[in-house]
Amino acid sequence: MQTLTGVGVCAGRVIGELVSMPAPVAEPAPGLALRDEAxxxxxxxxxxxxxxxxxxxxxxxxxxxxxxxxxxxxxxxxxxxxxxxxxxxxxxxxxxxxxxxxxxxxxxxxxxxxxxxxxxxxxxxxxxxxxxxxxxxxxxxGVPMPGIPEREDPFVLTAEDLAPADTATLDPAKVLALVTSGGGPQSHTAILARNLGLPAIVAVRGVGELPDGTPVFVDGATGEVRTEPGADELALVEAWERSAAARGAFDGHGVLADGTEVPLLANVGTPDDARTAAGAGAQGVGLLRTEFCFLGRDQEPSVEEQVEQYTAIFEAFPARKVVVRTLDAGADKPLPFLTDTEEPNPALGVRGYRTDRSVPGVLARQLEAIARAEEATAAQVWVMAPMISAPSEARDFAAMVAAAGLRVPGVMVETPSAAVTADQILQHVDFVSLGTNDLTQYTMAADRMLGSLAELNNPWQPAVLRMVRLTVEGARRAEASGKGPRNVGVCGEAAADPALAVVLVGLGVHTLSMSPRALASVAAVLRSVDLPTAQALAELAVEQHSAEEASAAVRAQLPVLAELGL
Missing domain, CATH: 1.10.274.10 (PtsI, HPr-binding domain)
Known part of the structure; x- marks a missing residue:
């Protein structure tokens, strides 16, 4: 038996035969000239x-x-x-x-x-x-286009990495698990695997050397791939299946063992997403990605078009909180009517809230649409701006929210500057939501798409956890100054990791938002600990010297993870 390790990005245990992505389309010969064709x-x-x-x-x-x-x-x-x-x-x-x-x-x-x-x-x-x-x-x-292999029997798919379009079209009924030698924990591959509930491991060195047809055991929680699985691995798979069945569905009540409430919300991006999340028991929406109204268009959608879409989402959560993130355009989401694709470093360029400086009016019209949709429904709408770096930006955004007739302004904490000035930012807005994907990338100065930097680009990094703690401490200082309750949530992928969810709660985070598929697992683990235990585990994680050490130290103190196969 051979054991390979990588970064587990979606829990689950399976046994199946390894199948590699087909060879890429061959490059046409250099200098290949026209023949018999004008x-x-x-x-x-x-x-x-x-x-x-x-x-x-x-x-x-x-x-x-x-x-x-x-x-x-x-x-x-x-x-x-x-x-x-x-x-x-x-x-x-x-x-x-x-x-x-x-x-x-x-x-x-x-x-x-x-x-x-x-x-x-x-x-x-x-x-x-x-x-x-x-x-x-x-x-x-006139040759077949690249894509996921077609097989009659289910299989474990392996590749150096998958193109986003390939990842988007894989069939979970045929692909048992996904194992890549490249990619990172925040790559398209990882995020879509989580949304599909597909066991997945990225950055697995040596997996490309295994021949097709090799039987393998995949553990998406521990990041292990074992060849020639036997009785022990079969027992682990069966234990996972039993625990998944026992967990059942989320009952709509996020709570710790001592009764401390931790609302569990969902990340959604379309009306269908919202209805799915409501059906899964989500206690509200912690992140509504509004880009779905804008992507794939050459012109800005009208206010009326936006109102229709937002209303359909709000209607799925009557009398419950829906946190709307305003348009997060730029960088990996360029829009022809809003962003400049010639920027030398788009990740540090005009994206998110900053686009209102270069093309004013788009944000104001979006806020108008959100306000009109809120008036038409019973949802409790909160609105936050992405890519905030300074308290002055939070102040100006809060003024725009008030001018639109919306009542609860907030901002995303995705930059270290927002984390360290959270007390000042929360003088102007009512809440913040930690986008751990970008916060990790910017804190560690590590491109979140690179498998070679997967170790750095991991939300378990103690430096990132300290940024979370700084944000919570800033919220407490704002409350102490007489500003009233200041909510701190997490809507990045970190919230979907059951062990990391415990740490986040221990650091003082109030709400967690995630893919609906993660709700039941996160809820089950949270119910196994009380608040003092969560706080102790958070301190333990922060004291470690690496992401791997932090994760291992916390997981060792949470036996429920092994019991549930997480």
């Missing part, structure tokens, strides 16, 4: 291929019920029809006489290299461009 006809064929790939991706987006998957497919579809990419490829056809497949390959490669050189979020877009390059090249050559 340049104009070749360009037309290139444009036709792009239109077909774009249409296919849009069709898949419309067919999927997973919001994040649909967003990824829509984004990839837009890139397939990118006018600049196609224009550059056409120039290589007409100007240098290259075959359209070679021209497309060269244009896309140059585009990808440009994005990768920028670093941060734009480096992530390079993988998307290369995915589109492969799809368009395959269509031009």
């Amino acid at each position: 340049p104009e006809a070749a360009v037309a064929r290139l444009q036709e291929a792009a239109a077909e790939v774009k249409a296919e991706l849009k069709r898949r987006a419309e067919a999927t019920t997973e919001k994040d998957a649909a967003d990824v497919l829509k984004s990839t579809a837009l890139m397939a029809g990118d006018k600049a990419l196609l224009k550059n490829a056409a120039k290589l056809v007409t100007g240098q006489g290259l075959a359209p497949e070679r021209a497309l390959w060269e244009a896309a490669t140059a585009y990808a290299e440009q994005m990768r050189s920028l670093g941060g979020y734009m480096a992530e877009r390079a993988a998307d461009i290369e995915d589109v390059r492969a799809r368009l090249t395959a269509r031009l050559l």
Whole structure:
């Protein structure tokens, strides 16, 4: 037996045969020239291929019920029809006489290299461009497009990493687990695996050397992959299945063993998401991603269109809290009518709340739509701005919220500056929500998409936990100054980790928001500890020297995790 380890990103235990992603589409020969085809006809064929790939991706987006998957497919579809990419490829056809497949390959490669050189979020877009390059090249050559292998029997899928469009289209009924040698804990692969409830491990060194058909045991909680599983591994899988059945559904009441209330909310992005979350027992919405109204559009949606969408979501949670994050455009979510794709470092550029400086009016109209939707429903609507870095920004946003007729303003804590000035920020707003994905990235100065930095880009990092503690302490100082209760929530992926959820509560966080699939597991573990225990475990985690040490130290004190297979 051989044991490989990586970063577990979604709990679950399975046994199955390993199947690798197929080899990528081969690069057309350098200098491949046109043969018996006029340049104009070749360009037309290139444009036709792009239109077909774009249409296919849009069709898949419309067919999927997973919001994040649909967003990824829509984004990839837009890139397939990118006018600049196609224009550059056409120039290589007409100007240098290259075959359209070679021209497309060269244009896309140059585009990808440009994005990768920028670093941060734009480096992530390079993988998307290369995915589109492969799809368009395959269509031009008349060969099968890349994608998830099709097998009759369920299997464990392995790859260096998956393109977002591939990850978005995998079928959980056929893919038992996902194991990648690259990627990070906050990558598209990891986030979509969590949303699908698919056991997943990233950054597993050596998994690519295992031949297809190798029987493996996968533990998405511990990050272990074992070859040639036997009776012990089968027993672990059976124990996981029993514990999952015993946990059942979330009963809609997040509470510690001593009765301390910890409301468990859901992250949603569409009306369908909201209805699913309500059905799963979520006590409200801790993060409504409003980008779904804007992505895939060349123009800003009207106020009326936004009102209709927000109303449908609010109606799913009558008399319950719905925290709305205003448009988080920029970086990995560029919008043609709002963001500048030429920024040298978009992760540190005009994104989130900052877009109101460059294109004023979009945010005000969105707040108007949110206010009108709140008036039409019984939901308790809270509104927060993303990418806040200074108390003055919180003050100005609170003024905009009040002008729109909304009552509860808040901000996201995603930057270290927001964490360390939380007391001043909370002089102006009523609550903050910790976006642990970006907070980890910015605190550790580590691109969250890179598997090579997975160790750093982990919310268990003691430095990140100290940022959470600073935020809570700031809220307490604001309360002591007479500002009234100041709520601190977490809406990043960290809240879906049952062990880390205990630590967050111990640090003083009031509410946790997560994928609906994580509610039952998090609730079960929280019910096993009282507040003093959670506080002691939080202090234990903060005192460690690495993310791995912090996680191991806490997990060792939570036997319920092993009992539940978490």
